[in-house]
Amino acid sequence: MSDGPLPVVSYLKMPPGGEPYLEGHRCQECDCVYLGERQHCSKCSARDSMKAVQLANNGTLYSYSIVHRSFPGIDVPYISAIVDLEGGGTVKGNLIGVEADPEKISFGMPVQVVYDDALGRKDGEGNSYLSYFFKPS
């Protein structure tokens, strides 16, 4: 078992002694930003054109759904949100700190990325995980 929490996805980076952040890759040819790691660019087809970049912790809500039925053991309702980060990169995650009511949610609302425990979920070996969420800013 790991000493501390593990990152929930490979693009959540936890530098020792630093603040966690989301990582993307920017194409050096066309400037397109991808969430996570990749080697080639599927927009302009450039090869080996990618450079790792730290994504912003602020952005705006692009679209969402309010999930009322999910798999057993998953708390509902919750807001599944698609967020455009400032400077590039689009990320999906739970929007928290807002009532799960379409009247309370507006397109383009500013949000920030916050990092917290993965809702108490643990893997088969008992490891806990650090996840990310969106909160109105």
Add this chain to the structure above:
Amino acid sequence: MADAYIVGVDMIKFGRFPEKTVPQLGAEAALLALDDCGLSISDMQALYCGNLNQASGMVGQRILQEIGQTGIPVVNVSNACATGATSFREAWMSVKADVYDLVLAVGVEQMGKGLLGGGGGSKGISKEGLLGSGTMPSVFAEAGLEHTRNHGTTFEQFAKVSVKNHHHSTMNAKAMYQIETPLEVVMNAEMISYPNTKLMCSVNVDGSAAAVIASEQKARELGLMDRAIKVRASVLTSDPWQERDLVMPDVNSCTRMAAKSAYEMAGLGPEDVDLVELHDCFATAEILHYENLGLCEEGGAGRLIDDGEVELGGRIPVNVSGGLLSKGHPLGATGIANIYEVSTHLRGEAGRRQVEDAKIGMTHVIGLGSACGIHILEKAA
């Protein structure tokens, strides 16, 4: 290149048949399509078989093991919810390429119940409900609310799609359900992923559909031109790059590309189309495709459903079969079932739901991930 024609086409009534195997279900549709044109499996020169859940299971060969092992080439096709349309298109291409002049395409699927998607099992812990949702109702809710963001489309307008398609299905004996669902019933049904309620999600059913495709010369030789359907366009696209691809599967760009190519190939425009069977996997999706297929102007989809233009009797009836929402959505069969529906109208054999004077029809499917298949069909002259 000579034209290719559908000479036989049919589907089984969609439903739940746990007592049957996938090859048995496929065999039923294959025989129905062969009967539709009075031919036998021994007349077929190749079989193109679409199925998703047993993609590695040689379903096409097992269908022949049910109805006639004639030794013909079999191609098994898997392309998400565009699987049936892709197998039809492969069959069509083989005739257009003059490799064969009489071939069979089958689409078949046996489904479980419940939510599709979101189970993505990578290592670590489940991400569903932690990093948003990957279930299909949520993915298509998010695609629908993107339309709301851009054009102000309302929950009620999305819900009207289900009212319409459920109404249409009451005239289709082959639909899984034939039940009227008034607007308040649709809107007050269990919310699955806002804005999609349970009645705005397609039905997981078992089903199969099949088509016999012939070259023009072969169709004439066999005396089958009377009820033949000309394939005016057959197009398949994959998803071109879009900036939100990694978190938001895009069903719009590949549809727009496919529609543009299909209209060009057929040498006509959306104003020439008399009916459309499009991929209403969720009520939200149907709204997007009105614009993607050019049935109305940009942003006009809400008005189109409000004004009743897409109902039977309206300007451009959409999903008169009941659509995936009520007829049901057996993934691998759907793309051929909608070809059956349009063909039936072009033949003037659709009974109570007949679109009057239908001459040109369009079918559309989306396989998420993504693939878009479009066919434009016309009654043979």
